[in-house]
Amino acid sequence: MKSLLTVLLLCLTPALPAVAQEWALGGYDAVSYTRVGRPVPGRSDIATMWKGQKWHFSSEENRARFEADPRAYAPAFGGLCPVALAEGRRVEGDPTHFVIIGKRLYLTRSDAAEQSILSAPQRILPAARQGWLRLKQAPAAVGME
Structure with missing residues (x-):
């Protein structure tokens, strides 16, 4: 029973809102603010690390823009x-x-x-x-x- 509870906790942990708090901008795409004019949620599979935080993006193109000049978008x-x-x-x-x-x-x-x-x-x-x-x-x- 204890191992089943452990497995359930490990499976559910990624879905908890606290995980998103570890993401830069709460998981929003930093490039979207200037390119689209509003915050767009980033995708968990399109991300990069910068200054110790994980930055998520809505597209590969936006990730490439950010990686080329992160200070322009942060x-x-x-x-x-x-x-x-x-x-x-x-x-x-x-x-x-x-x-x-x-x-x-x-x-x-x-x-x-x-x-x-x-x-x-x-x-x-x-x-x-x-x-x-x-x-x-x-x-x-x-x-x-």
């Missing part, structure tokens, strides 16, 4: 919300909430954050860059939560 600030960074906080962006400004992908935490950055990018982005630099320089990111 979200700025490591996927942190620029509005939160500008406020001095470290908050993960949601891959379904995003803006593209100057060919750069920014993940935001919400619709409200999307609207905020779109209404004042010239104020928010420099403040976010400062927050990002402070975060990268702080050994434990104290005060950025």
Whole structure:
């Protein structure tokens, strides 16, 4: 009985949502944001590793584009919300909430954050860059939560 339970757990584990959290962008195709204008789910069989994360793509062509220049498609600030960074906080962006400004992908935490950055990018982005630099320089990111 114990071995049957172990086998069931091993079979079901890949289907758990937590697995998708290990994927960059929650499994969305990074290239789709700029090429299609929206997040498109990536396929589990079309992926690559970059910066310790597994990136999934909806097509071989998109994977090749990403592999040729990953920084062009990866979200700025490591996927942190620029509005939160500008406020001095470290908050993960949601891959379904995003803006593209100057060919750069920014993940935001919400619709409200999307609207905020779109209404004042010239104020928010420099403040976010400062927050990002402070975060990268702080050994434990104290005060950025």
